[in-house]
Amino acid sequence: MNRLLLVLLCTCFGLSAFAQEAGLVTGSVVDRSQGLSLPGATLKLSPGNHYTVSNQFGKFEFLGVPVGNYTVTITYLGYEPLTQEVTVTAGQAAEVNFRLADRQIAGREVVIMGDRLRGQARALNQQKNNQNITNIVSADQIGRFPDANIGDAMKRIPGITMQNDQGEARNIIIRGLAPELNSVTMNGDRIPSAEGDNRRVQMDLIPSDMIQTIEVNKTLTPDMDADAIGGSVNLVTRAAPNGPRVSATLSGGFNPIRSKPLYTGSLVLGNRFFNNKLGAVLSASYNNNDYGSDNVEAAWVKDDFGNVYTEEMEIRKYDVQRIRRSVSAALDYKINARNTIYLNSLYTWRYDRENRFAYAIKDIEPEYDDNDQVTGYTGSLARQNKGGISSNRGKGRRLEDQRVQNYSIRGEHLLSPKVDLDWAASFSTASERRPHERYIEFVAEDVPVSLSLADLRHPFASSTSNLPENFEFDGVTENTDYTRENETGLKVNLRFPLSVVPGQKGRFRVGARMRIKDKKRENNFFEYDPLTPIGNLSTIPTVDWNGNNFQPGSKYVPGVFASKDYLGGLDLGNPALFEASADPSEYLGVNFHAKETITAGYIRWDQDLSSKLSMIAGVRLENTHINYTGNIVEEESELAGQREIENSYLNVLPGLTFKYMVNSDLVLRVAVTTALARPNYYDLTPYVSSIAEDEALSAGNAELKAAYSWNFDGMVEQYFKSVGLLSGGVFYKSIRDFIYVYRDQEYTTQQFAADYPGLANPVPDGANWTYIQSRNGDNVRVYGFEVALQRQLDFLPGFLKGFGVYLNYTYTKSEADGIYNSDGEKRSGATLPGTAPHMFNASLSYETPRLVLRLSGNYTAAYLDELGGDDFGDRFYDKQFFLDANASFRVLPKWRIFGEANNLTNQPLRYYQGISSRTAQLEYYRPRYNFGLKFDL
DSSP: OHHHHHHHHHHHHHHHHSOTTEEEEEEEEEETTTOOBOTTOEEEEETTTEEEEOOTTSEEEEEEEESEEEEEEEEOTTBOOEEEEEEEOTTOEEEOOEEEOBOEETTTEEOOOOHHHHHHHHHHHHHHHOSSOEEEEEHHHHHTSOOSBHHHHHTTSTTEEEEEETTEEEEEEETTBOGGGEEEEETTEEOOOOSSSSOOOOGGGSBGGGEEEEEEESSOOTTSOSOOSSEEEEEEEOOOOSSOEEEEEEEEEEETTTTEEEEEEEEEEEEEETTTTEEEEEEEEEEEEEEEEEEEEEEEEEOTTSOEEEEEEEEEEEEEEEEEEEEEEEEEEEEETTEEEEEEEEEEEEEEEEEEEEEEEEEEEEEEOTTSOEEEEEEEEEEEEEEEOSSTTTTTSEEEEEEEEEEEEEEEEEEETTEEEEEEEEEEEEEEEEEEEEEEEEEEEEEEEEEEOSSTTSOEEEOTTOOGGGOEEEEEEEEEEEEEEEEEEEEEEEEEEOOSSTTSOEEEEEEEEEEEEEEEEOOEEEEEEESSOOOBGGGSOEEEEOOTTOTTOTTOOOEEEEOHHHHHHOOTTOTTTEEEEEOGGGTTTTOEEEEEEEEEEEEEEEEESSSSEEEEEEEEEEEEEEEEEEEEEETTTEEEEEEEEEEEEEEEEEEEEEEEESSSSEEEEEEEEEEEEOOOHHHHSOOEEEEGGGTEEEEOOTTOOOEEEEEEEEEEEEEETTTEEEEEEEEEEEEESOEEEEEEEEEOHHHHHHHSTTSOOOSOTTOOEEEEEEEEOSEEEEEEEEEEEEEEOTTSSGGGGGEEEEEEEEEEEEEEESOBOTTSOBOSSOOOTTOOSEEEEEEEEEEOSSEEEEEEEEEEOOEEEEOOSSGGGOEEEOOEEEEEEEEEEEEETTEEEEEEEEOTTOOOEEEEESSTTSEEEEEEOOOEEEEEEEEEO
């Protein structure tokens, strides 16, 4: 890495020494009426074949321009073209700035674009001028959808679906590939994961009003981090404006599921100072959502006679409060025309408070007659309350405190008329802490159970023993879970002209990147025995939740539970009242410490082969060094020691991309690229855990390889001058060494001795245990196509020209080879988990200078979510259709009132097992309504 940096610096000084015969042209592009930066503008310098594109801050530069007089021409969808004259002198930077006006139609009228169309114009111009295949969504487009977090906004982008948690979009799936196969960055810096055992970035942590632009890169270029087989999402926060900016939003709403309110507020302040050299913007956001969910769950089994029944069923009532708070700041300082420094920071944290009241009928077993016919069922009943201590923070609920922080400094420098250099240093951290999480449970064992399975979509279990006095105290526990991941990033990039085609533009880039990751999980778990016996459920303070308005159906009655105040008020730390004992089986096996260092270097060559055809060719090298420490656990609770594993591997990742401009508005793209996906942290951790009672052994696998993918993509895009897009594309991915869960049900003493030499052997001689470990499979093929349309219908007469449409559809199919079932046999016809075959978005809008209306639908077909031991045990995420509506009206020039309605279809989260009629989970949230006021200067 140090040698590469030295080569870069030497190259910089060498090139700057002979590049003084040419000059530079720099400047910026802004909207004349609002002063907003316009990224993605096309600028051409004539005479000659000089052109460039403005960056996300609206800035541009022409390198190595010969001395002379030139005309700069700028084009931008939705705006009038503009030209200016400029004189270039040797070794100097000539600055020229543009302020664009709304376009005219055939000289007859000026199209007055509203905020949504301006945002769409900025997004489409960036998408059009990017070299790789991307989807860009601006803040103004995001703001026109009724989405509180950035995950809900992203599900409207072609090829993207989201997995939900408590009614909010959390995990991103791009083109059918699981969250672990995608990357998420903020201003180009990686966002760490707050989850304990994987690399998923929780998208519901980030409020949508903190983001200026969403960039979804569906193909990679060599200068981008390679761990993004599905795609890379870059969240761009607000940049400093070109003048005074004040924006504020205040709203309140209602959650019918629990008849509780929600509150939202946001503020943006920005301006430029010191003769426009210093720009600053401060953003803040607050969201308080008090709601809940109604849930039923079932686990299905099949006995030796082919009878299918539920071995466990739960009725769950959730009370949830989520409070998001986020603050971000951005500074940029223009030292001179050649040098600019940027500072960015974001701090977002969320309190997730939850009470869960769960009534479970479990360990259900059939009773048979002499002819092996089922005559009835027996089982056990349990009533469990999950909560937390009664404190100002927890308020008697389980508190999940999640925080994400990102701090970065970047520099852009024109070292000479032909050489520019940019660099960045960043630090990001994500954490999740669950302090004093409590559970109290009362049980009634070995009771008769009735099953009603005529309607498999709504299975029902009941018992005549379901009375409070029959539930005896079974235990109370408290745990504190903590996960933290840090990432430090460093990068440097160098760019200079290099063309092998006479008269055509060429650029050569070289760069280096380092990412240092450190992740740990530190959990504990304690059981508390009361020194004064706690009686049955009828002897303590309780709450009774009836089945009225319970969304899965009134026949599901949660019933009687220990109250949250009773659980939260227990003085568990008082040794005169409770005897505490640690339960290592709950945490020893899951705690780990992981370190990764990723060093990368790349070369990228951009070459115009003609005035219409351009190419990107390059290769990226990424070396990964890991150092993982895990626990060796015997008999569930005995720490036998620790294992530390080190490993290094190098990935070579070539790529080739072509872009063909049929005309100024029709673009063809073809790409052959490579990417990788590193295994989950916990899968790599070298832990070994044995449970003799279950004859089970599980272990991490530090030898797991990163999945490696060859990607083939094609895209056609037709842009409309009236700010619109019609596009269609195909994709194919061949992924080797994909990771799956291996199960061996005949694992022996001899196999353990061979796999783990030197460790105490937990497997008795002659025994066959079940061994579970994540391993690399053979190959997965993922392919499909996508189409999209964005169009303002301004070609229609009269008031009809105010209508606009937003449509996209994605089809995805996968075929997996090398997945084995619980008997060790290779499965045929398996698909890759997370591959949704059909995804569809539709939005109809109507906009005038004062009124904006929008109705939005989002559909995702059912898909495999988790592989079981066989087809019967496979778990599927059911189809979903969400319908949302929102409206805003400008009451004064700078003031708007708005209203939003989410989930008008009352779409539940539903999983099914094996076949679509067999419900495994059914969870409802009901619609949500929000109304407010927005000020924007």
